[in-house]
Amino acid sequence: MLYREAGDFKTSYASDNQTFPIRFDRYAYWVVMAVAFLVLPMVMNDYWANSIVVPFMIYVIAALGLNILIGYTGLLSLGTAAFMAVGAYATFKLSTAFPAMPIYLVFILSGLVTSAVGVLFGLPSLKIKGFYLAVATLAAQFFLIWLFTRYGWFFNYSSTGQISMPERSMFGVTITGATASSTAVYFTCLIFTVAMAWLARNLTRGQMGRTWMAIRDMDIAAEIIGVNPLIAKLSSFAVSSFFVGVAGALMFGVYLGAVEAGEAFGINKSFLVLFMVIIGGLGSILGSFLGAAFLVVLPVLLKILLVDNLGWPADLARHLEIMIIGALIIIVLIAEPHGMAALWRTIKEKLRLWPFPH
Amino acid sequence: MKMTTFAALLAATTGLAAPAVAQDLHFPMLNYRTGPFAPGGIPFADGYQDYLTLINERDGGIGGLPIRMSECETAYNTERGVECYESIRGDNPLIIQPLSTGITYQLIPRVTADGVPLHTMGYGRTSAMQGETFPWVFNYPANYWDGASVAINYLLSQNGDSLEGKKIVLLYHNSAYGREPIPTLESLAASNGFELVLIPVDSPGQEQSSQWLQIRRERPDYVIMWGWGVMNAVAIQEAANIRFPMDHFIGIWWSGSENDVVPVGAGADGYTALTFHGVGRDYPLYDDIQTYVVDRGLAAGNGDQIGSAVYSRGLYAAMLAVEAARTAQELAGHAQINAAEMRAGMEALSITEERLAELGLPNFSAPFDVSCQNHGGGGAAMMQQWDADTQTWSLITDWIQSDRELIGELATADAAAYATENNITPGCL
Numbered sequence: 001m002l003y004r005e006a007g008d009f010k011t012s013y014a015s016d017n018q019t020f021p022i023r024f025d026r027y028a029y030w031v032v033m034a035v036a037f038l039v040l041p042m043v044m045n046d047y048w049a050n051s052i053v054v055p056f057m058i059y060v061i062a063a064l065g066l067n068i069l070i071g072y073t074g075l076l077s078l079g080t081a082a083f084m085a086v087g088a089y090a091t092f093k094l095s096t097a098f099p100a101m102p103i104y105l106v107f108i109l110s111g112l113v114t115s116a117v118g119v120l121f122g123l124p125s126l127k128i129k130g131f132y133l134a135v136a137t138l139a140a141q142f143f144l145i146w147l148f149t150r151y152g153w154f155f156n157y158s159s160t161g162q163i164s165m166p167e168r169s170m171f172g173v174t175i176t177g178a179t180a181s182s183t184a185v186y187f188t189c190l191i192f193t194v195a196m197a198w199l200a201r202n203l204t205r206g207q208m209g210r211t212w213m214a215i216r217d218m219d220i221a222a223e224i225i226g227v228n229p230l231i232a233k234l235s236s237f238a239v240s241s242f243f244v245g246v247a248g249a250l251m252f253g254v255y256l257g258a259v260e261a262g263e264a265f266g267i268n269k270s271f272l273v274l275f276m277v278i279i280g281g282l283g284s285i286l287g288s289f290l291g292a293a294f295l296v297v298l299p300v301l302l303k304i305l306l307v308d309n310l311g312w313p314a315d316l317a318r319h320l321e322i323m324i325i326g327a328l329i330i331i332v333l334i335a336e337p338h339g340m341a342a343l344w345r346t347i348k349e350k351l352r353l354w355p356f357p358h
Numbered sequence: 359m360k361m362t363t364f365a366a367l368l369a370a371t372t373g374l375a376a377p378a379v380a381q382d383l384h385f386p387m388l389n390y391r392t393g394p395f396a397p398g399g400i401p402f403a404d405g406y407q408d409y410l411t412l413i414n415e416r417d418g419g420i421g422g423l424p425i426r427m428s429e430c431e432t433a434y435n436t437e438r439g440v441e442c443y444e445s446i447r448g449d450n451p452l453i454i455q456p457l458s459t460g461i462t463y464q465l466i467p468r469v470t471a472d473g474v475p476l477h478t479m480g481y482g483r484t485s486a487m488q489g490e491t492f493p494w495v496f497n498y499p500a501n502y503w504d505g506a507s508v509a510i511n512y513l514l515s516q517n518g519d520s521l522e523g524k525k526i527v528l529l530y531h532n533s534a535y536g537r538e539p540i541p542t543l544e545s546l547a548a549s550n551g552f553e554l555v556l557i558p559v560d561s562p563g564q565e566q567s568s569q570w571l572q573i574r575r576e577r578p579d580y581v582i583m584w585g586w587g588v589m590n591a592v593a594i595q596e597a598a599n600i601r602f603p604m605d606h607f608i609g610i611w612w613s614g615s616e617n618d619v620v621p622v623g624a625g626a627d628g629y630t631a632l633t634f635h636g637v638g639r640d641y642p643l644y645d646d647i648q649t650y651v652v653d654r655g656l657a658a659g660n661g662d663q664i665g666s667a668v669y670s671r672g673l674y675a676a677m678l679a680v681e682a683a684r685t686a687q688e689l690a691g692h693a694q695i696n697a698a699e700m701r702a703g704m705e706a707l708s709i710t711e712e713r714l715a716e717l718g719l720p721n722f723s724a725p726f727d728v729s730c731q732n733h734g735g736g737g738a739a740m741m742q743q744w745d746a747d748t749q750t751w752s753l754i755t756d757w758i759q760s761d762r763e764l765i766g767e768l769a770t771a772d773a774a775a776y777a778t779e780n781n782i783t784p785g786c787l
Contacts (some may be wrong), residue, residue, distance in 0.1 A: 178467035315391035
């Protein structure tokens with residue numbers, strides 16, 4: 001009923017290849033876009049924008065990046081947080097060294113810097129894979145954080161090793177710093193999230209994505225049919241790190257404002273993004289959104305429900321929150337081991353047949 | 359199903375956002391009773407809350423207006439801290455005390471933009487003592503650089519006023535918090551001629567064997583520790599294991615609680631730590647806490663922390679906040695003060711010996727005054743030593759004054775750098 005394909009004729013190759021082949025999905029996409037760009041900024045208060053929606057979108061970008069690496073190319077990485085730190089520190093260095101540079105350009109350049117670092121740490125992936133690669137990227141995690149806390153150049157020799165985002169504006173609108181309005185911050189994150197998701201979707205549908213998936217499914221077979229593993233693996237690392245770097249830049253620049261490498265980008269954050277990708281669904285753009293929502297938004301909603309609405313003690317709520325999220329992770333993975341995106345795929349299949357089950 | 363839950367939650371939260379009409383003074387509490395730093399977070403939170411409860415129960419609030427407390431759990435995590443701040447920012451908070459240097463650094467630009475006073479008592483950004491650059495941030499009565507200076511002054515007094523040729527290790531939590539005293543100690547090392555060895559411990563600090571191996575190899579005369587949470591107890595245990603003389607092991611005030619030394623047992627006997635307030639329950643105020651808070655079943659948490667070192671500190675923080683609110687009410691001439699009037703009250707705060715005695719805390723802290731230029735108070739601290747037999751801290755020195763001349767110099771330079779970076783013109787509000 002809801003998902004009807006009857007009457008939705010594809011008359012050209014372009015329409016056959018479009019991102020959302022089902023009409024209902026296309027409508028849903030445009031509705032979501034309209035809500036995100038037009039409705040939400042009107043109805044949302046500062047608290048919702050700054051503490052729920054903005055972190056959600058930043059983690060979506062990070063999860064998209066890691067999903068390209070793990071979900072599409074099959075290369076396991078535990079260095080996500082360190083690459084986010086590279087993005088954050090690049091933003092800090094670029095914006096303090098070149099105060100006049102447009103801040104959006106700073107974020108994109110930070111992504112490119114992270115890309116280069118990612119390729120460097122991706123080199124071992126040509127020789128090793130699986131758990132061994134995970135350990136190699138774990139080395140990146142520890143090395144980079146050590147580097148950022150050890151060498152004063154990275155934090156402009158501040159006495160505590162903290163980096164603080166200076167105030168920067170674009171077209172007269174303050175984007176970073178404490179005086180930035182929540183609307184400016186929201187739109188910055190939204191523009192980046194939409195652009196990055198669009199990029200990720202189209203990259204993974206195109207030739208590049210197909211070579212990545214070929215490598216993931218069987219690298220020897222991929223090599224035999226003409227996929228160059230060097231280019232495929234390193235491009236995957238480069239694109240993935242670009243996404244993760246932009247996420248780190250936004251996290252530092254517009255969300256946190258002040259960052260300390262070991263605290264904000266520790267190993268826990270690498271695992272958090274990894275869990276997002278696994279719970280959301282490996283090799284799925286939608287999965288990155290669902291995973292980030294599950295692990296970023298749900299805890300805050302639980303907190304609001306338990307503490308603010310039910311009036312329970314904050315520490316009890318926090319303990320319960322850990323338990324509830326843990327239980328939900330297990331339930332989701334038992335119900336659908338391929339993540340929430342796969343769950344959604346099943347629902348979609350059912351909806352297409354509904355109300356006739358066969 | 360998912361969407362309906364979401365919609366229900368959305369409706370529930372927006373319903374709650376209606377402003378409170380009741381007349382009260384909002385004192386938010388950014389606590390952490392969970393995570394690896396809970397051993398320090400719990401007693402502080404209990405002390406803070408118990409004192410505010412006492413004021414409500416015994417005096418009916420401040421100036422006739424009840425104190426409204428709200429609690430938010432940060433787990434010592436900066437992202438959660440920011441979320442907590444965002445959630446209370448629109449609710450007329452009068453004073454924010456995050457008990458975390460990391461969260462403090464996030465909040466300094468935010469509170470400055472929003473106009474909410476931030477009090478970081480004995481932690482946070484040291485150069486915030488320069489009130490002209492940091493008008494909304496206060497760190498009286500003592501800060502980390504005072505702590506470093508007092509520790510060295512104490513060691514000087516132990517060594518006949520000379521530390522020439524001595525070797526001192528700084529064992530620190532590898533975060534903004536632990537790195538804070540390094541510039542002061544380096545400067546003191548240069549002027550006093552001792553060798554400073556820096557040994558970082560990565561958060562949370564449960565694993566320190568390599569650090570203590572290095573300490574054994576270095577054979578230092580003294581070890582100074584800047585630790586927090588589980589790191590403290592682990593370090594004291596490791597020191598006991600290598601039989602490091604405990605009275606040569608000195609902790610900052612955040613490394614001097616019962617929770618740090620009790621697990622080590624007899625080995626911790628003689629461990630010394632700084633403190634900027636009195637210890638133990640021998641103050642008249644504790645009788646009131648017993649009568650009005652504990653006996654009425656209103657004690658925060660489990661009620662088992664009362665009288666411990668960090669509990670006293672939480673109590674002290676609340677006491678200073680209440681005194682500042684009282685001063686603010688006097689200045690403003692009305693009881694329902696706002697954040698800006700609270701800030702003025704904090705800047706005019708004067709803690710005298712008479713006032714401390716009136717409050718039931720005679721000689722609990724060193725008297726100090728706050729001014730527009732000096733948000734850092736007096737900077738004096740005492741040394742407390744652990745007695746493992748009686749399980750008590752006892753004060754072994756009188757107030758030791760820090761080298762405020764040197765600290766002022768360093769703080770002015772740091773604040774000036776901050777002002778240039780952020781386009782701030784220093785001046786009094």
